Amino acid sequence: xGRYSQLVADGLPLYGAQGxxxxxxxxxxxxxxxxxIIKGAASALYGASALGGAINLVSRRPTEAERELLVNRTSxxxxxxxxxxAHPIGTTASWTLLGGYHRQPxxxxxxxxxxxxxxxxxxxxxxxxxVDDGKGKTLFGTIGVMAEDRRGGTARGAALSNGQPxxxxxxxxxxxxxxxxxxxxxxxxxxxxxxxxMRRSQDRLFGTTREFGVxxxxxxxxxxxxxxxxxxxxxxxxxxxxxx
Numbered sequence: 001x002g003r004y005s006q007l008v009a010d011g012l013p014l015y016g017a018q019g020x021x022x023x024x025x026x027x028x029x030x031x032x033x034x035x036x037i038i039k040g041a042a043s044a045l046y047g048a049s050a051l052g053g054a055i056n057l058v059s060r061r062p063t064e065a066e067r068e069l070l071v072n073r074t075s076x077x078x079x080x081x082x083x084x085x086a087h088p089i090g091t092t093a094s095w096t097l098l099g100g101y102h103r104q105p106x107x108x109x110x111x112x113x114x115x116x117x118x119x120x121x122x123x124x125x126x127x128x129x130x131v132d133d134g135k136g137k138t139l140f141g142t143i144g145v146m147a148e149d150r151r152g153g154t155a156r157g158a159a160l161s162n163g164q165p166x167x168x169x170x171x172x173x174x175x176x177x178x179x180x181x182x183x184x185x186x187x188x189x190x191x192x193x194x195x196x197x198m199r200r201s202q203d204r205l206f207g208t209t210r211e212f213g214v215x216x217x218x219x220x221x222x223x224x225x226x227x228x229x230x231x232x233x234x235x236x237x238x239x240x241x242x243x244x
Contacts, residue, residue: 012194114155122146
């Protein structure tokens with residue numbers, strides 16, 4: 001089932017440890033370099049929530065200064081404006097910035113008083129930084145924020161059979177941060193450290209019932225890899241915590 005498949009970004013659970021806690025439609029694809037599908041026994045490396053597989057969204061690595069702008073308009077008056085900026089810093093570092101605004105007005109396509117397309121406004125912002133000195137040291141860091149308001153239910157002026165309107169609203173606020181570092185130490189040994197944090201809040205209105213929830217995910221991992229003769233060894237430790 002979907003809840004056993006985890007969505008990760010650059011190998012980090014920036015969207016939470018539960019596969020159904022974030023929608024792929026909320027991730028602008030403009031800064032994606034590739035998408036990796038991990039299934040079988042290898043997905044167990046991402047924890048119990050990835051037993052059904054993992055989807056890894058790998059970001060684009062800039063090689064030169066780039067500027068991209070995507071503007072999309074749908075037949076149902078939806079609007080997407082996304083921009084991606086990339087710029088190198090010297091010969092060993094670079095940064096990228098993704099920003100986007102997405103909007104959909106409410107629409108009752110069959111005029112039955114119930115909104116077939118809920119209205120939403122979403123803002124996304126994600127900077128990334130990369131360092132690679134070409135001598136075994138690589139660093140990657142990112143932070144991201146997302147705010148979305150959705151409004152559905154009955155159309156304006158419409159009501160249910162009891163004569164009362166039935167509003168549906170969902171306000172989502174998402175913030176995350178993560179880093180990955182690799183260093184070549186003591187000749188042939190590689191030290192790798194990575195970690196992330198995610199906080200996502202949802203304020204939901206379903207008719208007359210309001211629910212508010214906050215989900216947090218902490219993740220940290222450190223490992224050392226080396227070679228002795230014809231043998232390769234790896235030692236490490238990892239920690240992950242999911243709270244709601």
